Amino acid sequence: MHREGQVTHHIISIGDFDRSAIDRLLDHAEQIGKNRYDKNALDGKILAVLFFEPSTRTRMSFESAMARLGGSSISVSSVEACSMAKGETLADTIRVVSGYADAIVIRHPKEGAARLAAEFATVPVINAGDGAGQHPSQTLLDLYTIRQSMKIDGIDAGLVGDLRYGRTAHSLASALSLYGVRLHTVSPPGLELPPALVRSLAEKGMEIVVHDTIEEVVKDLDVLYVTRVQRERFPDSTSYFNVASSYRITPELLAGAKKHLIVLHPLPRVDEIDPRLDASPHARYFEQSKNGVPVRMAMLLDVMR
Amino acid sequence: MRHIVPADTGDDEGESLLVRRIKNGTVIDHIDGGEALNVIKILGIVGTTAEALSIATNVPSREMGKKDIVKISNRELSKEEVDRIALISPKATINIIRNFKVCEKQGVEIPTLIIGSVRCPNPGCITRTNEPIKSRFEVLPDGKGLRCLYCDSVITKDLTSYII
Numbered sequence: 001m002h003r004e005g006q007v008t009h010h011i012i013s014i015g016d017f018d019r020s021a022i023d024r025l026l027d028h029a030e031q032i033g034k035n036r037y038d039k040n041a042l043d044g045k046i047l048a049v050l051f052f053e054p055s056t057r058t059r060m061s062f063e064s065a066m067a068r069l070g071g072s073s074i075s076v077s078s079v080e081a082c083s084m085a086k087g088e089t090l091a092d093t094i095r096v097v098s099g100y101a102d103a104i105v106i107r108h109p110k111e112g113a114a115r116l117a118a119e120f121a122t123v124p125v126i127n128a129g130d131g132a133g134q135h136p137s138q139t140l141l142d143l144y145t146i147r148q149s150m151k152i153d154g155i156d157a158g159l160v161g162d163l164r165y166g167r168t169a170h171s172l173a174s175a176l177s178l179y180g181v182r183l184h185t186v187s188p189p190g191l192e193l194p195p196a197l198v199r200s201l202a203e204k205g206m207e208i209v210v211h212d213t214i215e216e217v218v219k220d221l222d223v224l225y226v227t228r229v230q231r232e233r234f235p236d237s238t239s240y241f242n243v244a245s246s247y248r249i250t251p252e253l254l255a256g257a258k259k260h261l262i263v264l265h266p267l268p269r270v271d272e273i274d275p276r277l278d279a280s281p282h283a284r285y286f287e288q289s290k291n292g293v294p295v296r297m298a299m300l301l302d303v304m305r
Numbered sequence: 306m307r308h309i310v311p312a313d314t315g316d317d318e319g320e321s322l323l324v325r326r327i328k329n330g331t332v333i334d335h336i337d338g339g340e341a342l343n344v345i346k347i348l349g350i351v352g353t354t355a356e357a358l359s360i361a362t363n364v365p366s367r368e369m370g371k372k373d374i375v376k377i378s379n380r381e382l383s384k385e386e387v388d389r390i391a392l393i394s395p396k397a398t399i400n401i402i403r404n405f406k407v408c409e410k411q412g413v414e415i416p417t418l419i420i421g422s423v424r425c426p427n428p429g430c431i432t433r434t435n436e437p438i439k440s441r442f443e444v445l446p447d448g449k450g451l452r453c454l455y456c457d458s459v460i461t462k463d464l465t466s467y468i469i
Contacts, residue, residue, distance in 0.1 A: 015457075089436050112431035112455025116438055131429045133456055196459040 009303045010118040010125045013134040014171045019178040026144050029291075029298040037297065042071035045304055048101035049075035050093070051128070052108045057267060058128050058137065061292035062105050065300055068293065074101060091120045098122040103304050106130075124303035132165045138266055139171040141295040145288040146223055149262050152176070156220050158184040158211075160247055161227035161272060164191045168266040169227050173197065177206040184209045184217045188229060188243045214247065219256045224249070224282075226265045226272050250274040254282055264288050327357065330378040332400040332407075333390065338363050338371030340394050343465045345375065347389045348382070356380060369396065388416040392423075393465055395448065415448045423451060423460070424467050430456040440469075 014022075031037065047066045051059050063073045090108065094117045097104055106117050107128040114127030114134070129135040146152050157176055163169045163185055173183060173193065183206055185193055192210070193201075201208060211217045218224065226249055234240035248271060249263060265273055265285040277283050336344055341360045345351075350358065357378040366372040381401055382390075390397050391413035401409040421439035425432045432440040432455050442451035442460070450461035460467055 013457075090431070090434075091437050108431075109429075110431040110434060111427060111429050111457075112453070115455045116431050116436055119438070130431075131456075196457075196461075 008118075008122065008124055010114075010121075010127075011136055011299055011303060012114050012118055012125065012127045014136045014139045014175050015134075017136075017175075022140070022143065022175065022178065025140060025298050025302060026147060026295075028301070029140070029144055029295045030147075032297045033291070033294040037069070037301075039068065040070040041301060042066065042069040042102075042304060045069075045071040045102040046100065047071060047073045047300065048097045048104045049073050050097065050104060050106045050108075051076070052106075052113075053129070055107055055128070057289055057292060058107065058135075061289075062126075062128065062137075062296050062300075065293050065296035069297055069300060071102075071300075090116060094120040094125075095122075103300065126299060126303060129167060132167050132170075135167045135171050137292070137296055137299055138168050139175050140299070141288060141291045142168070142172050142225070142264060142266070143175055144291050144295050145264060145284055146262070148287075148291075149284070150222060150260065152179040152181065154180050154182075155222040156182045156184060157223040157225060158186065158214070158217055158221045159193075159225050159227070160186045160214055160249075162191045162229045163187040163193045163227070165230070166227040169193070169225070170197055172225060173201060173206075177201050177204040180205075182207045182209065184211055184221065186211045186214050186217065186247070188247070191229065214249070214253060218253060218261075219258070221261055222258060224257075224261060224263045226263065226269075228265075228268070228270055228272055244271050248272055248274060249277060251276050251280060254280070257282065325359070326405055327359075327376050327378045327402050328405055330356070330376065330380055330402050331382055332402060333375040333377075333382075334372070334398045334400060335366070335369060335394075335396045336373035336375065336390075337394045337396065338369070338373055340465075341373035341375050343393055343468070344373070344390055344397075346465075347393075347468060348375075348377065348380075348386060350377075385420075385422060387413050388419065389422045389468060391415045392419070392444075392448075392451075392468070415444055417444055418442070419444065419451060422469055423464075424469050425453045425456060425458055426460055426467060427453065427456050427458040430458060432456075 066073050098121045103124045104121055105126045105128050106114050108130050111131035111133035113130045118125040127134055127136055159169050229244050231240045261282050262284045263282045267285060267289055333344060341362050359376040361374040363371045387399060395415055397413045399411050400407045419442040423440055423442050425440055441454040443454055444451055450459050452459050
């Protein structure tokens, strides 16, 4: 995000972007996706990948993006593996790593950690997920994937699953509010969108419709965004399985859906999408995951050039 | 010394009878009724204090219905303290007393940014760790609440319990 009066550019929250900044970045990613980019654009640059939480897709796609642009990556894979295990603060870790790299990608369990990192870093910081907070690179690749199939403006998008703790759902809902999207939500009781977020979306003029079941809304949707209902949110495994099964997306469920409906999921999925759906033209979640590379390439170029 | 004075005068002028005039210090007037003890908390007075302190609660007021008043000797408030008082009592007025005279009188103003005075309600927020940072909140439009600038958590009620 280019901030006025600030020399170092960071990408911390999708809320820092306006509509034109998002569109510009997605346009750039689209060019990269068509193989139109300088393969040595980041030659000699080093990306520090600081992941204090598990990740496969986000971490690997950032490293892949950096390599495709001619740069290299150095990494820390857990708190146990670095000086934070000795009690070092994140602030100090960031100050030190700033001296080793040209940009930092960080994932951290505490909300606001990336914002803190940006305050102490002397190089650009990209937030790759902070607790239940923000995950802007995921949101950008979600938007990119939608844009591959349709114009985002004015669509009906459904969010299904754990909408209370799911950071991808929060970020995406905020971004979609910039495009006049009508939002439909379906979530287990207690896992609805946080009231503060709903208030904020409503203030931006977003129309939000809450549904009890996926069946009652699926035929109206252009995009169905599924998130994982996490087992640890439930008191026992029986109640988890009962809830999880009622939010499962199957080919039968989509029988009456619009032909152009796309189903997205930030992955990893567990039981929430029937594997039989993978071959359906509606299924775009693996394409979505693949799109992480061009989008993250555009982000790296945005902050490092 | 601390007096909790039950107030039963019928007008604003009568309140001067409630507590003794102070030579030097601050009188915080027009505090929302019932908030005086929270103002004391904001001033960091949670136990004993060497200074003379007087508190009048639920004093009848023509303008406000009921109001509280706090007088504290030999102390003038910092801007941060005034800002915090504004959060819980936006109509409060601060009177600086020097040699028994009101030398300065000012209202309080709700600041746009609160730094280091409010604890984030989100236990998962980075400000609730040992990191070398102060909490930062922006005041929502019309003072409807506070938003943490680190984790986006919003405080809309029971703000007093989050004041550090």
